[in-house]
Amino acid sequence: MKxxxxxxxxxxxxxxxxxxxxxxxLVVLVAIALPTFNGLIADSKQKTADANARTVYTATKAYLVxxxxxxGDGGQNIYTDSNPAxxxxxxxxxxxxxxxxxxxxxxxxxxxxxxxxxTDGKKGKYPxx
Numbered sequence: 445m446k447x448x449x450x451x452x453x454x455x456x457x458x459x460x461x462x463x464x465x466x467x468x469x470l471v472v473l474v475a476i477a478l479p480t481f482n483g484l485i486a487d488s489k490q491k492t493a494d495a496n497a498r499t500v501y502t503a504t505k506a507y508l509v510x511x512x513x514x515x516g517d518g519g520q521n522i523y524t525d526s527n528p529a530x531x532x533x534x535x536x537x538x539x540x541x542x543x544x545x546x547x548x549x550x551x552x553x554x555x556x557x558x559x560x561x562x563t564d565g566k567k568g569k570y571p572x573x
Contacts (some may be wrong), residue, residue: 486566493561493568496544501559501570503536504529504549508557515555523549 504522507529508514522529523546533549534541547560547567559570 489564489566490568493563493566494570494572495568496541496563497559497561497568497570499541500533500537500544500546500549500561501557503533504551504557504559506536507532508551513551515551515553519550519552521548521550 511532523533524530529549533546537544543563545562547562548558549560550558552558561568
């Protein structure tokens with residue numbers, strides 16, 4: 445019996461209090477880090493939307509150069525079902541843009557292009573205003 449008691453006393457380990465303290469510290473660290481990570485995710489989604497808007501802008505520029513179009517008709521949206529530009533721009537973009545919604549592509553009378561898209565619930569615009 446004495447041998448068993450001495451074996452139990454010499455056994456090393458953590459007490460319940462020590463484990464609770466470590467767990468509390470971990471919970472505090474997670475509580476501090478979680479909002480930062482959520483902000484990073486939101487920022488990355490916004491940057492993705494902006495990058496997609498730039499890509500649509502580039503595809504639109506290609507369409508305009510190929511078709512020798514230099515100015516718009518007073519700022520109307522050219523990305524409509526009745527406009528052949530819609531199908532041509534969709535072809536330039538290819539299959540990888542299924543999760544991108546093109547809201548508008550506007551060419552004003554001076555030839556300035558403005559693109560607005562939505563990706564993962566975030567709106568992207570190029571050029572940014």
